[in-house]
Amino acid sequence: MSEPRHTAPLSVLVGALNAIRSAIVPAIAVAFSGIGGSGRILVALGVGVAAIVIGSAISYVGWRRLTYTVGAADIRVESGILGRAARSVPYERIQDVSLEAKLLPRLLGLVAVKFETGAGAGEDISLQYLTAAEGERLRRLVRERRDEEQAAAAPTDCEAASPTAEEDEGEVLFTLPPRRLLTFGLFEFSLAVFAVLGGALQYVDNFTGINIWNVALWRDFLEERGVDWMTLDARLQALGALTGLLGLVIIGFATGIARTVTREWDFVLTRSARGFRRRRGLFTRTDVVMPVHRVQALEIGTGLLRYRFGWHGLSFVSLAQDAGDASHVVAPFARMEEIAPIVAAAGFRLPDAATHWHRASRNYLVDRIVIETAIPLLATIPAAILAPFGVALIPLGLAVLLAGANLYAWEFRRHAIDETQVYTSHGFLSPQQQVATRLKLHSVEIAQGPIARWRGYATIHLGLAGGTFAMHGVPIEEARAVRRAVLATIAATDFSRLDTPPAAEVQALSSAQSGFSSNFAAT
Amino acid sequence: MDQTLAPSPAAPPLAEEGELTRLHPNYTHAVRLRTTLAAIPFLLAALVAEAISGDAGLLPPGVIGGPVLLVALALIIRVPMRRYSARGYQMSADRLRVVKGLLWRSDTVVPFGRVQHIDVNQGPLERFFGIATMTLHTAGNHNASVKLPGLGEELAREMREDIRAHIRRESM
Numbered sequence: 010m011s012e013p014r015h016t017a018p019l020s021v022l023v024g025a026l027n028a029i030r031s032a033i034v035p036a037i038a039v040a041f042s043g044i045g046g047s048g049r050i051l052v053a054l055g056v057g058v059a060a061i062v063i064g065s066a067i068s069y070v071g072w073r074r075l076t077y078t079v080g081a082a083d084i085r086v087e088s089g090i091l092g093r094a095a096r097s098v099p100y101e102r103i104q105d106v107s108l109e110a111k112l113l114p115r116l117l118g119l120v121a122v123k124f125e126t127g128a129g130a131g132e133d134i135s136l137q138y139l140t141a142a143e144g145e146r147l148r149r150l151v152r153e154r155r156d157e158e159q160a161a162a163a164p165t166d167c168e169a170a171s172p173t174a175e176e177d178e179g180e181v182l183f184t185l186p187p188r189r190l191l192t193f194g195l196f197e198f199s200l201a202v203f204a205v206l207g208g209a210l211q212y213v214d215n216f217t218g219i220n221i222w223n224v225a226l227w228r229d230f231l232e233e234r235g236v237d238w239m240t241l242d243a244r245l246q247a248l249g250a251l252t253g254l255l256g257l258v259i260i261g262f263a264t265g266i267a268r269t270v271t272r273e274w275d276f277v278l279t280r281s282a283r284g285f286r287r288r289r290g291l292f293t294r295t296d297v298v299m300p301v302h303r304v305q306a307l308e309i310g311t312g313l314l315r316y317r318f319g320w321h322g323l324s325f326v327s328l329a330q331d332a333g334d335a336s337h338v339v340a341p342f343a344r345m346e347e348i349a350p351i352v353a354a355a356g357f358r359l360p361d362a363a364t365h366w367h368r369a370s371r372n373y374l375v376d377r378i379v380i381e382t383a384i385p386l387l388a389t390i391p392a393a394i395l396a397p398f399g400v401a402l403i404p405l406g407l408a409v410l411l412a413g414a415n416l417y418a419w420e421f422r423r424h425a426i427d428e429t430q431v432y433t434s435h436g437f438l439s440p441q442q443q444v445a446t447r448l449k450l451h452s453v454e455i456a457q458g459p460i461a462r463w464r465g466y467a468t469i470h471l472g473l474a475g476g477t478f479a480m481h482g483v484p485i486e487e488a489r490a491v492r493r494a495v496l497a498t499i500a501a502t503d504f505s506r507l508d509t510p511p512a513a514e515v516q517a518l519s520s521a522q523s524g525f526s527s528n529f530a531a532t
Numbered sequence: 533m534d535q536t537l538a539p540s541p542a543a544p545p546l547a548e549e550g551e552l553t554r555l556h557p558n559y560t561h562a563v564r565l566r567t568t569l570a571a572i573p574f575l576l577a578a579l580v581a582e583a584i585s586g587d588a589g590l591l592p593p594g595v596i597g598g599p600v601l602l603v604a605l606a607l608i609i610r611v612p613m614r615r616y617s618a619r620g621y622q623m624s625a626d627r628l629r630v631v632k633g634l635l636w637r638s639d640t641v642v643p644f645g646r647v648q649h650i651d652v653n654q655g656p657l658e659r660f661f662g663i664a665t666m667t668l669h670t671a672g673n674h675n676a677s678v679k680l681p682g683l684g685e686e687l688a689r690e691m692r693e694d695i696r697a698h699i700r701r702e703s704m
Binding site: 328450451452453454455456457458459462470471472473474475476477478479492496499500502503 | 626636640641642646671672674676678699
């Protein structure tokens with residue numbers, strides 16, 4: 010158990026295949042550029058082969074030199090081809106263990122195992138690659154070790170005594186069937202593909218010397234084929250524009266669906282005694298486990314359009330990172346009724362009819378409008394005097410739009426506080442909400458700029474592990490009351506006891522509610 | 533916890549929820565010295581510009597150097613004083629409140645129960661003036677470290693011991 014081990018030998022193959030993949034582009038580049046004259050194909054082949062050989066060799070030596078040790082108190086990884094680096098992570102510091110299988114390793118039955126410690130980006134230990142069975146075994150082992158330690162620290166913890174064998178298949182909380190996935194994809198309309206396409210064209214441009222932005226070139230191309238540029242009448246041109254627009258829309262939807270399907274394919278969120286487990290992905294399949302007590306706050310997001318159709322997304326804020334994202338998506342596209350049980354399982358409560366929402370100060374709204382419209386309004390004056398009639402309407406219209414946007418954004422700028430939780434909401438025409446437990450906050454700051462001080466409102470920043478939580482435009486007296494209340498809760502419990510909430514609170518949290526949209530409508 | 537930090541009677545009425553304790557008076561001097569050191573390159577640059585434009589007869593003397601000098605004097609003499617009176621802290625049995633900012637006011641409270649670790653730092657300037665900066669680290673992303681500069685050296689250590697004692701008591 011405690012002797013140093015190597016990762017799976019097949020990872021060398023993955024490294025070699027990756028080397029081939031990264032050798033292709035430079036080889037093609039050499040082949041198309043003028044380097045080497047007539048022998049450039051040979052040069053290209055040489056470059057490619059060299060890249061593959063070197064990449065494979067590095068991959069092999071790296072594999073030979075990397076060992077990991079599963080010790081009694083920690084996991085140690087020693088690596089380095091020239092130097093030697095040893096890193097140790099104690100079990101109690103491991104937030105969760107995630108398994109990730111990209112397309113290539115997945116075909117070979119391998120996974121990348123990552124130990125999340127909540128340290129900054131890139132500082133986590135990652136083992137690339139282990140066999141899927143070994144990864145699974147390691148994860149179970151880490152969890153058992155952690156539980157043992159917790160059980161030793163708190164012998165009364167009955168949860169730690171439950172058998173670990175049944176942990177894999179817990180209660181299924183949320184899935185995304187293909188039909189739902191398709192609807193989700195439609196809302197993810199994206200034209201990002203054009204940015205990629207533009208970049209690719211630029212690449213072609215540089216390497217082939219064909220300037221694709223040259224209009225004359227295309228006109229010549231058409232004329233060569235007997236199309237008279239001038240005879241294309243207005244109707245035909247309009248038809249062309251319409252076709253182009255339609256194509257744009259179709260491509261946008263197709264991109265959205267393709268991206269969503271590859272990312273969220275076969276999305277399954279389960280809940281077992283140990284915590285939440287999420288599996289998703291078509292080509293890159295990820296498997297993430299989050300212990301329930303590590304959930305610091307909830308984020309309920311939605312979009313301008315999907316909000317109108319009643320769709321929302323739920324994420325957990327926790328210390329561990331999720332593919333570069335600060336929060337873990339646990340239900341990307343769901344109805345509020347589906348989100349409610351997940352929220353309840355995490356020990357939170359959704360805002361309901363009893364939640365007393367407070368709006369941001371009216372002064373805050375006025376100031377925001379004044380500040381944001383000041384520049385366009387100032388631009389209107391010289392435009393009205395100097396420019397031809399009508400030009401002044403552009404900045405004026407912009408100012409009106411900004412004022413309107415602020416009015417609508419104010420609609421959802423609210424905050425609330427109750428016995429155990431704090432809530433905030435913001436967003437333009439659709440609410441983005443955050444819910445945090447008062448107990449798991451770390452500090453409270455009341456911040457005021459000069460205008461805010463003069464007009465009597467403030468921003469409350471609450472210290473949240475793994476995320477930020479702010480209430481904007483809160484009237485100053487109210488801000489102080491919120492701070493007093495939150496601090497009374499925080500100071501009552503020490504950090505070291507955060508993971509074991511008092512029993513009374515657990516009971517209070519177990520009743521979940523839904524339908525905050527109607528609550529919004531009511532106010 | 534025995535409180536030895538009696539609020540100074542001259543504390544301004546910026547305390548909304550209780551009296552704030554003022555920082556060590558040397559804090560003003562330390563800030564002044566730091567600003568002076570930072571201002572020297574600008575003053576030199578202004579002098580050079582002044583000399584060049586004087587040679588070329590472009591601008592009347594003092595047009596560049598005058599304003600720079602005025603701004604530097606304001607920053608060195610007036611601003612540190614204002615900053616000093618804007619800053620303050622309040623330590624109670626289970627929390628520390630730190631108030632700062634001239635224009636952008638910030639009023640932060642850190643409960644001792646959420647302090648991860650405590651630093652007491654002294655730069656060379658601070659050591660010269662016998663003051664120190666205490667930093668409380670929390671697990672929150674916002675206010676991950678709350679700095680309280682301008683404490684007397686002894687006081688900073690006492691405060692650290694007090695907070696540490698509180699943490700130890702709580703986690704046992």
